[in-house]
Amino acid sequence: MPTTASPAPRAATLRITEIFHSLQGETSRAGLPTVFIRLTGCPLRCSWCDTEYSFTGGTTRTLDDILAEVAGYHCPTICVTGGEPLSQKNCLPLLTALCDAGYSVSLETSGALDIAGVDPRVSRIVDLKAPGSGEVARNLLTNIPLLNLRDEVKLVLASEADYEWAKAQIAEYSLTERCPVLLAPVQGQLKPADLAAWILHDRLPVRMQVQLHKVIWGNEPGR
Numbered sequence: 677m678p679t680t681a682s683p684a685p686r687a688a689t690l691r692i693t694e695i696f697h698s699l700q701g702e703t704s705r706a707g708l709p710t711v712f713i714r715l716t717g718c719p720l721r722c723s724w725c726d727t728e729y730s731f732t733g734g735t736t737r738t739l740d741d742i743l744a745e746v747a748g749y750h751c752p753t754i755c756v757t758g759g760e761p762l763s764q765k766n767c768l769p770l771l772t773a774l775c776d777a778g779y780s781v782s783l784e785t786s787g788a789l790d791i792a793g794v795d796p797r798v799s800r801i802v803d804l805k806a807p808g809s810g811e812v813a814r815n816l817l818t819n820i821p822l823l824n825l826r827d828e829v830k831l832v833l834a835s836e837a838d839y840e841w842a843k844a845q846i847a848e849y850s851l852t853e854r855c856p857v858l859l860a861p862v863q864g865q866l867k868p869a870d871l872a873a874w875i876l877h878d879r880l881p882v883r884m885q886v887q888l889h890k891v892i893w894g895n896e897p898g899r
């Protein structure tokens with residue numbers, strides 16, 4: 677059985693790139709006012725990454741300090757993102773502390789690191805990296821049997837070849853029977869209308885998404 681993080685001293689620290697209040701731009705929570713906690717650092721280098729500013733830098737913050745800032749937004753919905761948040765060991769106690777405080781919590785993760793230790797109250801949004809990302813070899817396939825209906829799998833697609841690959845993965849791992857599956861086009865590389873047409877033609881039982889925050893605000897950090 678997966679184990680959750682043991683209670684950590686509230687003085688435990690994490691490296692934080694930014695904390696901000698915005699609208700969730702992706703997943704089935706799209707459109708919901710959300711507080712984002714962006715953790716610094718990522719071991720991957722996806723070709724189309726739009727958060728390279730989170731790879732380095734950031735500020736060291738205690739768990740208590742993070743919780744206090746989040747509380748100031750008076751928002752019940754939290755998204756822990758990155759970078760790759762699970763690359764910091766204190767991400768697990770942060771997630772548990774947020775759940776204990778009563779928030780509805782989601783975690784955005786690359787799919788390259790083990791999700792087994794994540795608090796079961798968290799909705800895990802797990803990427804499955806397509807070949808166009810340049811990081812397909814990093815997919816940790818042992819995560820797939822751990823997925824449940826609280827979770828979502830996200831495939832970001834740069835081309836028709838990526839779409840065909842995604843279809844094959846959905847079939848091979850019965851992904852749509854495990855949890856909701858999200859397909860998203862890489863902005864500027866794959867036309868949303870093309871992806872929509874392929875999904876409808878193939879009768880794929882997935883949710884297509886475009887990044888709502890970019891429609892509203894463009895590529896600004898902190899949005």
Ligand code: SF4
Binds near residue numbers: 722725728
């Ligand atoms: S896993 Fe996410 S943060 Fe890391 S390189 Fe890929 S897109 Fe960027």
